[in-house]
Amino acid sequence: MSKYNTLKGIHDIFPPDVFVWNKIERTAKDLFYIFGYDEIKIPVMESTEVFTRSIGQSTDIVGKEMYTFTDKGDRSVTLRPEGTASVVRCYVENALNRRPAPQKFYYVGPMFRYERPQKGRMRQFYQIGAECFASASAEADAEILGILNEFFNKLKVPELRLEINSIGCKACRPDYNSALTRFFSQKEEFLCGDCRARLKKNPLRILDCKVESCGQLRKDAPLITDFLCENCKSHHERLRELLTSRGISFRDNPSIVRGLDYYTKTTFEITSEHLGAQNAVAAGGRYDNLVEEFGGPPTPAIGFAIGMERLAGLMKQFAPSPNTPFFYFAPLGEEALNIAISLAINLMDKNISSICTQWQMSLKGHMKRADKLNAEYVIMIGADEIQKNTAVWKHLSTGTQGEISIEDIGAFVTLHEKRLKAERS
């Protein structure tokens, strides 16, 4: 029994799982490069207001899920529950709007929410997020969704569903809100307890309720689509056209409401059947007022976040973790060990990965270890070889082997490392 454990809802990530994580991160970073997104490293902690102001006082995240505490200077600080608020703070604080528009950023890292853990929901969880500033155009929405589409295709994650919605803007949402309130007020007695509270706080959320009876009631509820102003309506239509013309399949779902207050117009969610109750792998939307609320110039923006452990869970179901091929030096005797170590150091200088034992072992021991470590080649050096100034190489999966001179080892290893790298990519 170990003396210490991780905190509730907080997990270690180590091999082989971490290989899947690395693959996800690599794929994302390559893609962001192609789409012109730059990495932004935001702090894990902010002054509490950054989150309360943006996410919304009445939301569950702010109301009961934040890791908030007072630091030694008597300031209220909070471990970030999401990334967008920090990126916007950074954007305004550093006047990133002065850069050529649109400004596009991505981030990767842990988020913290004090919740009861369950499948796909941890207290510390990782997100990959992207934000695109200063483009009000539906093209920006399409690009964001295009990146996600491309990303999941590259990772070969099957059976995902993209659902989109528009929740209107400052101009038209109030009308819809009051229409909703009017509609549900008439049927208040049939609503569940939670929804009665929602009716007062945020009637939009009633659309999200999973209680059977509420689902029935909302069948005849007014549709957001009928209340969108001209601007929002044409934006949404344009996005639908763009997605269709780019072959990105989606479904309209008027109940995609999102739990954060800052969203406007486009909201979306990508879900999987294979995840359990917490079935969203990625989600996001447009937030056209947030930058201004943070003291910046009026700046439309849109972004998304991908849940890393949820995605990694899907990848484990459908994709085996990749092996890591490398070279294994098997020296026999002290002199050989010295030679092998200096050869290995030489290779490391050339950025070539190789494994060399640091103590003496029998050849059988070396072979077993090389096999367990999944090595591609073993390079053996013993007394006979030292005399002839050679080494024996063996390709483990085929069993073929041969002898080469010590001088040629560097070239041999370089050649095969290149081949392996080519095979892997």
Next chain:
RNA sequence: GUGAGCAUAGCUCAACUGGUUAGAGCACUGGACUGUGGCUCCAGUGGCUGGGGGUUCAAGUCCCCUUGCUCACCCCA
């Protein structure tokens, strides 16, 4: 915050209605095989049965408490 289920070796799981020293597979280490891995066989390491209390001649097994995990609600990535 609410509800349900589960806690036995590093992992996956055994142990008949309570009954002697809690077992097996995988993994790990070593040997059979002295310079050639995977297969096979043999041996070894590894446990306060999550913790505490109770019932009993006797508790891994029954009861209570506690902690942890899991799933679901809520909510969300």
